[in-house]
Amino acid sequence: xxxxxxxxxxxxxxxxxxxxxxxxxxxxxxxxxxxxxxxxxxxxxxxxxxxxxxxxxxxxxxxxxxxxxxxxxxxxxxxxxxxxxxxxxxxxxxxxxxxxxxxxxxxxxxxxxxxxxxxxxxxxxxxxxxxxxxxxxxxxxxxxxxxxxxxxxxxxxxxxxxxxxxxxxxxxxxxxxxxxxxxxxxxxxxxxxxxxxxxxxxxxxxxxxxxxxxxxxxxxxxxxxxxxxx
Numbered sequence: 373x374x375x376x377x378x379x380x381x382x383x384x385x386x387x388x389x390x391x392x393x394x395x396x397x398x399x400x401x402x403x404x405x406x407x408x409x410x411x412x413x414x415x416x417x418x419x420x421x422x423x424x425x426x427x428x429x430x431x432x433x434x435x436x437x438x439x440x441x442x443x444x445x446x447x448x449x450x451x452x453x454x455x456x457x458x459x460x461x462x463x464x465x466x467x468x469x470x471x472x473x474x475x476x477x478x479x480x481x482x483x484x485x486x487x488x489x490x491x492x493x494x495x496x497x498x499x500x501x502x503x504x505x506x507x508x509x510x511x512x513x514x515x516x517x518x519x520x521x522x523x524x525x526x527x528x529x530x531x532x533x534x535x536x537x538x539x540x541x542x543x544x545x546x547x548x549x550x551x552x553x554x555x556x557x558x559x560x561x562x563x564x565x566x567x568x569x570x571x572x573x574x575x576x577x578x579x580x581x582x583x584x585x586x587x588x589x590x591x592x593x594x595x596x597x598x599x600x601x602x
Contacts, residue, residue, distance in 0.1 A: 379581045386425065386585030394433040394593030395600075397548035398530025400426060400586065405527045413578075415481065415526070419473065420574045422526035423562040425582040429590055430556020434549060436594035443549030454542065455550045457508065458515030458533060459557035465516045466558060469523025470565045481524050488521065488528055496535045506541035514540070519558050523565065529555050544602045549594075 385407060386400075393400035401422050408418045434455070438445040445452045473481065514536040521528030530551055537547035566574060 382578055382581035383585035386582045387589045390429055390586035391589035391593045391596075393530060394429070394437075394552055394590050395548070395596045396530075397534030397551040400429075401522065401527030401529065402531060403527070404582075408578075415473070416570075417575050418578055419526040420563060420566045421576055421579040421582055423522070423559040423566070424576070424579050425586050427556050427559035427563060428583055429586040430552050430554075430559060432556075432587060433590045433594060434553030434556060436591050437549030437552060437597065440594050440598040442594060442597045443546045445549075445553065451546050451550050452553075454511055454537070455554040455557070457511050458518070458550075458554040459561075461512050461515030462519030462522075462554070462558035462561050465519030466523040466561045466565055469520045470562065470569055473524045474569060484524070488532065493531070493535075495539070499539060504539050504541045510536065510540040515554065515558075518555075519561070522555070522558055523562050529558065545597055548597055 385404065389400045389403045392398075392403065404418070404422060405415075409415070434443075434445060437443045443451045445455070514533050518529045518532040518536075521532060533551045533554060534547050537550060538544055542550065
């Protein structure tokens with residue numbers, strides 16, 4: 373497969389995965405990680421590139437979700453405060469995650485993320501008809517855990533933060549927009565951390581294709597959330 377065909381494939385994959393992510397609050401890194409592993413890439417070849425692409429798409433998705441009134445990111449709003457709290461907690465989780473990711477086998481990373489996503493999915497299904505009281509402690513804990521997941525594998529952020537917010541009393545549409553913005557800010561920490569901790573140059577070969585495909589899907593995804601019922 374030549375470079376042009378391969379780039380087109382990555383663009384399409386990024387578009388589809390980011391559309392799911394920005395419309396459901398999860399699925400970009402969590403889906404791309406196993407796909408790229410199957411395609412023969414090493415985690416350190418694509419995790420930093422995924423983080424860079426989600427830095428850009430997370431911020432743009434936050435903008436479009438606000439524009440379509442899925443969430444409210446005006447200065448002083450509760451939604452913005454939640455996103456900033458989770459992003460602030462991401463500093464500690466991401467630092468620990470990148471250090472571990474650089475020192476443990478990829479198979480352990482895949483096992484951890486798979487078990488976590490499965491657990492969150494089951495938890496959502498078991499609590500579909502329940503309502504929960506909002507808690508800032510829960511939000512801070514979610515930010516810490518989700519940032520750890522993101523730094524380790526490039527995925528596992530949205531499933532924890534989106535579903536966790538819903539279980540913490542945040543409305544589903546707002547939770548999706550908040551996740552996008554918080555994830556973008558978290559990925560900024562992740563990219564900087566990889567640049568600081570790696571002793572060798574990072575491969576950014578996949579980054580342009582990932583960014584292009586993902587960014588193109590963001591407005592469509594935000595509009596989808598606006599039209600769908602909770």
